[in-house]
Amino acid sequence: MGVEALKKIQEEALLAGLGIMDARAVDEWRAEWLGRKGKLGMALGLISELTASERPEFGKVGNLVKETLEGRLVAMMSSVESVEGQLDWSFPGVEPKVGHLHLTSQTIREVQNIFSELGFRRARFPEVDWDYYAFESLNMPKDHPARDDWETFFIANDKGRIKTGAKGKQVLTPHTSNAQVREMERGELPIRLINISKTYRRQSGPRHLPVFHQFEGLLIDEGVSIANLKGVVDYFVKRFFGEGVQTRLRPHHFKFTEPSFELDISCVICLGTGTVSGGKCRICKGGWLELGGAGMVHPNVLKAGGVNPKKYSGLAFGWGVERTMIMRSGVNITDIRTLYKNDLGFLEQF
Amino acid sequence: MNILAPISWLKEFCTTDFTTAELARELSLRSMSVDQILTMGDFTNMVVGVIEEVLAHPGADRLRIVMVDIGERVVQIVCGGSNLAVGARVAVALPGGKVKWHGEGEYIALTATKIRGEESYGMICAPAELGLEKLQGNEHEIWDISNLTSVVAGTNLGEALGLNEEVLEIEVTSNRPDAMSMLGLARELAVVTDGKFMGSGLRSDILSSGAMGEVSVIAPAKLCSSYYLAKLTGIKVQSSPWWLQKRLLQAGHRPINNIVDVTNYVLHELGQPLHAFDAQKINGALTVRPAVKGETFQALDKKTYKLSKNNLVIADDDGVLALGGVMGGLESGISDSTTEIYLESATFDQVNIRKTAREHNLFSDSQSLFEKGLEPEGAKAGLNRAIKLLQEIAGAKLVAVQVGVQQAEGEKKIIPIKYKEICKQLGVEIAEDQIDGYLKSLGFVVEKSGQQSKAVVPYWRRKDVTAPVDLSEEVARIYGYHNLPSRLPVGRLTGRETNRTLVWEQWLKEQLAKFGLTEFFSPSLTDLITIEKAGIDPKTAVRLQNPLNLDLEYLRPALWPGVLRDWENNQNRYSEAQVFELARTHLDQGDDNLPLEEMKLCLGWMGAGRIEQAWREIQGVMRAWGERAGVEFRYGDFVTDQSGDHDQSVDQTTGQQEVWFREKNQGEWQLAGLVQIIDGELKTRFGLVKTALILEINLESIFAVAKQGYNYQPLPTYPMAVRDITVDMGPEVVYRQLDERIRSIKNELLKKSDLIDSYRGKLRESGLVSWTFRLTIGADDRTLTTEEINDVVRVVETGLTKV
């Protein structure tokens, strides 16, 4: 009998204690190893049979083993302490305190990420800009109706007149396309740009906001074709709206692109059939929803940005963030103004 | 602009084998979008009836009992019409048919019923009750269709009147006024459905140039590029024949009388506006001239307009007869007694027309077409078509056509056809003769000489097709965008990085939401009142020159006033909230510069019950994101001493503190913004019930130094002890003093001390406040003994309590 025997007892006791799950087993374990007639006690009682030189070492190890097993016992007791019968399983959950990103912020983030996958980088442009960047350089002749004051906001000077500088009047950007020539003027080609910004129009109503958001894509490189435009918009639509959603380009007219298109996606409500349970789908026109405008950058716009249209061509598109967002979410926001009233009841739903 | 196009009208100018649904699809994909396919109403359970008997109603003076033959039998209908006549053909809505009561509201299905005790099997209808509001009818009269159709009783009404026909509603883009007519749409339709266009044979010669009154055009040629006037006599003004009225109804026009109807018909059919003057109301020669400033004119809408010299008018010796291309005058308009007319077909300048219309807020179908830009070549064909129709339906005799301005042979617009570039732009190979074929079908003339090919642009596309790229568009759309492949672009990526501020903006919004804050998101336009309430000088703000309304007159110079304004609407339902807004604000920078546009952050602890708690939470949020962005914040006023250290003084008496930042552990402290208690005066101004705490900082320079990354600290090798201590202090003591005392202890075993509570409640009588700190105590090279730990606690206690 010696120190080795004590160490063996510790080893065996700890092994036996593994996996003990209930209070009765803990009691049995304690009786077997730590009880008055337990294995450790019996072993320690044999100290009298040792020589005087062996005793101190035996005593010291014996104490350590005892401490270890007692520590183990405490741990076992606390782990099997039963709460059975004390828990009302029907209690309701308590929600963690969560913050809320606005629906528009979430959409902007997602749009930015999707185009980032195609190598489009987001840049920042002024919300108040010169007429030159908002209109003139975009192939809009001086008498184009969009430039008249019933659609565009202008900035006042202290005499109440429109602030005007070398690059024309100061306007609140009615679209994100002021990015186009500004970006070209940086003189770096190719361009893969996304601009997401507030835009402003003199309009108001349940479907039209005077302040809304657009995202504008611009790709300028050698040999960019309509097929590439289709590739880019298809990519976005499938990533944003889902694989099953179809696209189509319809002829349209914008001054700064030629050709110009309107992009439709198949209706997410009636799945492109145009009918819902026998009746006409109220969301779409014959199975198609209008997403927004797109086109090939007009040579005059390239020229205005100092890009040689003989060598380079480009594609561009500009769509409404709110419109795109509402089209997907199926969120039944009948009055778009609800988005920006900052009612907590609304904000906390997203 | 949306154009309504009855299929049969389109087919007068083209052939097509396609069904309506098919041709609508082809038009949408390759030409003009078809918004919807309509009919003029639902004529289910609507039949032609013939009145057999009209009897008095025993229970009502105004009502009659009418026996009506509806084909298979005769039914009894109670009706209040004042023009019920035996033998008349009438429009009968049977039970199940849908009508609009009194011509208003939604359609309602009829049932067989009793009216004042008498059976009534349906209803004898007036036009408005059938949804034909544009059809003139006299009050209390039913619609007598005896002259419109001769079908037998019981025939379906829609069939009898030709109103079952499908009508396309087509959105025509503003660059295509040539397609805002049946003729132009038929040309497109023929191309996209492989049909045959039959509209090229319109007469465009001068029919007669006999003598008549004088016409002189003294306006600049730019403003009036063609002017023809026909004199017609022997006119009998009456209702137009039904086929013409029906077409106008389908096209969205209101039938008025045969003369006016013909001008509208030709406008819709050929896209050429016309105007008819009553010749007998004209005194002297007609002149087309700029208006004299101040001259007045009473238009057909019965309003009087004061003209400016930019307006173009048609006048006689007595004054203005018409605002050219916009609207005719009341005085010289067609009346029932008109027998002679001057019929005008002209071309007015698009810009001038648009400006004139906006100047007087006066709009019409003619003006709407002119402002899109019409070509002078169209004027003669339009005039000839109208003369022919007036001869047919109004007994008109042509006296003469006088030419005011004859457009000189229009300059030919010729564009080289660059086949290779077209294919390159489309991303697909198309044969040259196929491209030529597309262009020819659209009216272009393709001229070949050697290797060179050129397209002569048809006059009606002169403003729209001006460069080779425009030819690409024509080829692409007729080829069909849906037939082009979809290919992701290849080629080099740009070396450009996403804008730094925008990356951080996104990141910070996400952090704040993670910390449990709710994002406010507001329009950037605000009003003067909100700016003034916030105590901001409106002169620093950017003002709109033409605001939509005064609620949206300024670009916001700061975010927090809007946050308070919007919170006000929430406070009745929510006792508190922690919100943020992150957006750009604008400040005026003088006339020569664009406004200063800066990214700002506003944190708002709204309904902050315990203001200390709110302030601690705001600081906590600022520190949490600051640490992750490599910046640190301090609050209060700074005085920098010579060693570069900062002495911070906090003025307890004000309701606001400055917010300073610097790159973590280095760099100069810079002012970032302000944190303020919204209480007292401000609280009242914004109508808040509870106190709020608002922090607003400028993010531009913070983001400029922000860095993402982690500052890894090795974990302690030896255990740390945690001890809480509580000390009582007089009410004048602020946390910063205690913090400074602890800092000054400089005991290397004291690793950290955090304030976990400050309690004023129970000890109020003594005035004392109890402060509880949690100390973290340990050493890097050993486990401390209990004595060592207790020594540190004692040192801190002593340090805190000594004054």
Ligand SMILES: [Zn+2]
């Ligand atoms: Zn649908």
